[in-house]
Amino acid sequence: MPSPTTPPEPATPEPVTPEPVTPAPVRDVGPGYREQLEQGYVFGSVLTFGQRPLVVEEAQLDAWRPDVAVLGAPFDLGTTNRPGARFGPRALRTNAYEPGTFHLDLGLEIFDWLEVVDVGDAYCPHGRVEASLDNIKAKVASVVNRGIVPITIGGDHTVTWPAATAVADRYGYGRVGMVHFDAHADTADTIDGNLASHGTPMRRLIESGAIPGRNFVQIGLRGYWPGQDVWDWMAEQGMRWHLMDEVHRRGLDSVLTDAIGEAMDGVDHLYVSVDIDSLDPAYAPGTGTPEPGGLASVDMVRAMRRLAMETPLVAFDVMEVAPAYDHADCTVNVAHRLIMEILAGLAWKRRQRGEQPSADRPRR
Numbered sequence: 001m002p003s004p005t006t007p008p009e010p011a012t013p014e015p016v017t018p019e020p021v022t023p024a025p026v027r028d029v030g031p032g033y034r035e036q037l038e039q040g041y042v043f044g045s046v047l048t049f050g051q052r053p054l055v056v057e058e059a060q061l062d063a064w065r066p067d068v069a070v071l072g073a074p075f076d077l078g079t080t081n082r083p084g085a086r087f088g089p090r091a092l093r094t095n096a097y098e099p100g101t102f103h104l105d106l107g108l109e110i111f112d113w114l115e116v117v118d119v120g121d122a123y124c125p126h127g128r129v130e131a132s133l134d135n136i137k138a139k140v141a142s143v144v145n146r147g148i149v150p151i152t153i154g155g156d157h158t159v160t161w162p163a164a165t166a167v168a169d170r171y172g173y174g175r176v177g178m179v180h181f182d183a184h185a186d187t188a189d190t191i192d193g194n195l196a197s198h199g200t201p202m203r204r205l206i207e208s209g210a211i212p213g214r215n216f217v218q219i220g221l222r223g224y225w226p227g228q229d230v231w232d233w234m235a236e237q238g239m240r241w242h243l244m245d246e247v248h249r250r251g252l253d254s255v256l257t258d259a260i261g262e263a264m265d266g267v268d269h270l271y272v273s274v275d276i277d278s279l280d281p282a283y284a285p286g287t288g289t290p291e292p293g294g295l296a297s298v299d300m301v302r303a304m305r306r307l308a309m310e311t312p313l314v315a316f317d318v319m320e321v322a323p324a325y326d327h328a329d330c331t332v333n334v335a336h337r338l339i340m341e342i343l344a345g346l347a348w349k350r351r352q353r354g355e356q357p358s359a360d361r362p363r364r
């Protein structure tokens with residue numbers, strides 16, 4: 001026993017664990033590519049989403065460490081009526097009028113606060129449904145598994161099945177809620193015997209457990225489909241929906257407040273999926289299954305901004321833009337702006353958190 005006066009044994013110094021060092025992002029492109037990006041034409045230059053850098057090598061994506069990656073899913077083999085959504089990604093990259101990047105309502109330069117790249121397309125070989133959907137899932141996974149927010153441009157709505165599955169694989173089955181804007185519920189069991197139709201993806205996501213039925217919330221439904229048996233199945237799953245009739249009476253802002261609460265009840269993350277046919281064909285005629293009596297673009301751009309600002313949004317998609325049926329690029333521009341509003345909302349959230357933009361952020 002040491003006496004009380006015995007000096008204590010010198011303490012063995014705790015081994016010092018060095019703080020993990022996060023390397024600075026590397027956001028270099030070659031001088032020729034940078035020159036192309038900096039031309040900043042609204043009518044040309046490099047044809048990526050928002051003229052953001054194209055980053056297609058996984059090692060480069062690791063070094064770049066963007067906040068958001070935009071990808072294309074040019075798949076429309078699940079279309080029941082007018083095909084052509086395979087041209088959606090190309091149209092949003094090439095036909096949308098590039099308006100500048102300072103958000104008037106939020107008072108911020110979007111790309112000063114948010115690093116966004118275009119990672120190209122998932123390979124969708126024509127006629128090969130399973131290979132295409134596997135490739136879409138892998139492409140979204142290559143983004144979301146790095147903690148980057150994937151923004152997927154369709155493609156028909158079948159694409160949301162593999163895309164949201166990849167997001168649930170990353171964040172956990174049962175941990176991700178869904179706010180889904182659409183004229184149609186997309187919850188049929190099969191259509192023409194097809195499990196992988198643009199009328200079935202939401203059922204597949206609920207059946208697999210990727211998104212819980214009770215956290216699956218739909219906005220803007222209208223028209224004449226599906227029938228009572230499908231609504232019964234949806235109710236059994238605990239799904240919530242807000243018909244266009246309710247949106248018309250209450251206003252989208254009020255409905256959206258409810259929808260966010262329903263989708264986030266007991267989960268940690270949110271996926272937002274927009275079928276462009278949720279908008280009235282007056283605003284978005286360029287789509288395969290237009291349904292009159294829909295949402296207005298003025299409400300939808302504000303809704304996207306709110307969703308990005310107010311929720312833990314981890315993934316977003318815009319589906320069903322079929323440019324061959326478009327007039328004067330109306331549909332392409334509103335679809336592009338829905339993505340811009342999501343980006344603006346995410347940029348605002350970073351500014352609110354005081355996260356300083358990176359010094360080596362390349363400008364275009």
Ligand SMILES: [Mn+2]
Nearest residue numbers: 157182186275
């Ligand atoms: Mn749909």
